[in-house]
Amino acid sequence: xxxxxDPRVLIFAxxxxxxxxxxxxxxxxxxxxxxxxxxxxxxxxxxxxEWVIEAxxxxxxxxxxxxxxxxxxxxxGANHRAHKKLETLRWLLSGLGIPPERLCLSWGMGREAxxxxxxxxxxxxxxxxxxxxxxx
Amino acid sequence: MESAEERTKxxxxxxxxxxxxxxxxxxxxxxxGARPGLLRKPEEVYSLVFQPRYLLAPMVHTLQAVDSKTxxxxxxxxxxxxxxxxxxxxxxxxxxxVVLVGLACDEETARQCGCSRPYPRKIDVGQRVxxxxxxxxxxxxxxxxxxxxxxxxxxxxxxxxxGCRNACPLCVCPECKIGLPMWVQTGxxxxxxxxxxxxxxxxxxxxxxxxxxxxxxxxAGIPLRKLHQYLLKVLEERLAYxxxxxxxxxxxxxxxxxxxxxxxxxxxxxxxxxxxxxxGELKGE
Numbered sequence: 547x548x549x550x551x552d553p554r555v556l557i558f559a560x561x562x563x564x565x566x567x568x569x570x571x572x573x574x575x576x577x578x579x580x581x582x583x584x585x586x587x588x589x590x591x592x593x594x595x596e597w598v599i600e601a602x603x604x605x606x607x608x609x610x611x612x613x614x615x616x617x618x619x620x621x622x623g624a625n626h627r628a629h630k631k632l633e634t635l636r637w638l639l640s641g642l643g644i645p646p647e648r649l650c651l652s653w654g655m656g657r658e659a660x661x662x663x664x665x666x667x668x669x670x671x672x673x674x675x676x677x678x679x680x681x682x
Numbered sequence: 683m684e685s686a687e688e689r690t691k692x693x694x695x696x697x698x699x700x701x702x703x704x705x706x707x708x709x710x711x712x713x714x715g716a717r718p719g720l721l722r723k724p725e726e727v728y729s730l731v732f733q734p735r736y737l738l739a740p741m742v743h744t745l746q747a748v749d750s751k752t753x754x755x756x757x758x759x760x761x762x763x764x765x766x767x768x769x770x771x772x773x774x775x776x777x778x779x780v781v782l783v784g785l786a787c788d789e790e791t792a793r794q795c796g797c798s799r800p801y802p803r804k805i806d807v808g809q810r811v812x813x814x815x816x817x818x819x820x821x822x823x824x825x826x827x828x829x830x831x832x833x834x835x836x837x838x839x840x841x842x843x844x845g846c847r848n849a850c851p852l853c854v855c856p857e858c859k860i861g862l863p864m865w866v867q868t869g870x871x872x873x874x875x876x877x878x879x880x881x882x883x884x885x886x887x888x889x890x891x892x893x894x895x896x897x898x899x900x901x902a903g904i905p906l907r908k909l910h911q912y913l914l915k916v917l918e919e920r921l922a923y924x925x926x927x928x929x930x931x932x933x934x935x936x937x938x939x940x941x942x943x944x945x946x947x948x949x950x951x952x953x954x955x956x957x958x959x960x961x962g963e964l965k966g967e
Contacts, residue, residue, distance in 0.1 A: 595881065595884040595885075596859060596865050596881050596884075599865075599876050599877060599880050599881055599884070600865060600877065602876055603874050603876045603877050616953055626937075627935060627936060627937070629953070630921070630934060630935050631935050634884065634887045634888075634913070634916075634917070634935065635884055636955070637913065637916045637920075638880065638883055638884055638887065638913055639880075641909065641912040641913065641916075642833050642880065642909075643833065646955075647955075649955075650954070650955050650956055651953075651954070651955045652953075652954040652955070652956065653953050653954065654953060654954060665954065665956065668956050669956060672956065
């Protein structure tokens with residue numbers, strides 16, 4: 547498993563709100579945890595359950611799917627459907643005994659740097675808690 | 683007093699004689715045993731039996747693909763009907779060209795199958811018996827039931843025979859994702875449980891009609907049904923959707939949140955599963 551104690555996080559961010567938010571966070575030199583990798587997608591609804599499942603299979607500790615505000619998806623409310631699909635996946639994971647907290651769905655990032663930083667930091671600390679909770 | 687089998691045979695004979703249907707799908711028995719079959723002539727109807735219970739619905743799709751004009755009959759149990767409804771939603775079956783002879787399962791069959799709805803909507807033959815609740819209705823008990831099974835141990839027996847996928851009436855994708863090396867590693871047996879079984883359960887989330895074909899087909903005796911039943915219960919609770927009941931009802935996974943009883947009439951501006959935002963908490967989370 548991991549040498550370092552940092553959880554491995556994979557973030558799927560849609561090109562619009564969270565993607566630009568992450569860019570701004572970089573421009574503003576905000577302090578972000580170093581343990582995540584960001585993948586830009588055209589729309590968060592592109593993220594299929596298989597991608598998340600494959601990530602967990604491959605050893606990723608947590609996956610975040612970030613998209614725009616629920617009433618502000620430029621792809622005709624695709625984030626609604628993405629939320630329902632991935633929420634179903636969270637329930638399925640929970641039924642198998644995998645903590646659903648490992649999949650985070652966040653809709654509501656504007657193109658703002660600070661919310662991006664907060665969400666990522668919150669998620670990483672949730673994962674760290676899960677880890678210590680398990681080891682304790 | 684006519685027995686249920688006699689009644690079914692006379693209905694079948696009548697449908698064939700009148701020419702309303704070209705063939706009747708049923709379980710038939712001859713000297714080689716019982717098997718699913720297609721009865722073409724009215725006089726062949728004598729060989730119709732009820733046991734063993736066998737899901738005949740997938741054959742409707744196969745036969746309709748061969749002959750796109752004629753009407754078929756089918757001795758349909760509750761599970762057959764639900765399968766046909768869901769297959770119609772997926773465009774696999776034309777319900778206009780299917781005549782159902784509704785068969786309500788008897789108590790012993792219902793108990794053996796552990797079925798929650800052992801009767802079709804319109805019952806032509808048989809007495810309706812109430813179903814068995816496979817899973818506790820809600821909350822912690824429900825979550826617990828899914829986890830009651832030691833999935834790591836159970837799924838470790840999987841041979842990757844694809845029997846579950848082949849037997850399932852709703853596994854209809856021409857290019858099945860779990861057949862692609864991209865998602866399921868070739869040559870690895872047992873497969874990564876997350877890849878194979880989780881993807882399958884996730885894809886069938888809003889389609890599974892709890893017919894039990896997957897579990898029946900599994901040579902390793904994995905309790906696959908429990909996985910699907912758990913998710914179905916969650917869907918029923920959270921999204922008020924039960925697959926297989928209404929051919930006109932679209933799955934909630936295709937509609938926006940205003941139409942699913944999820945966050946209520948007001949959609950929060952910011953919704954995050956991490957919580958802590960104004961109106962951020964989902965109902966029921």
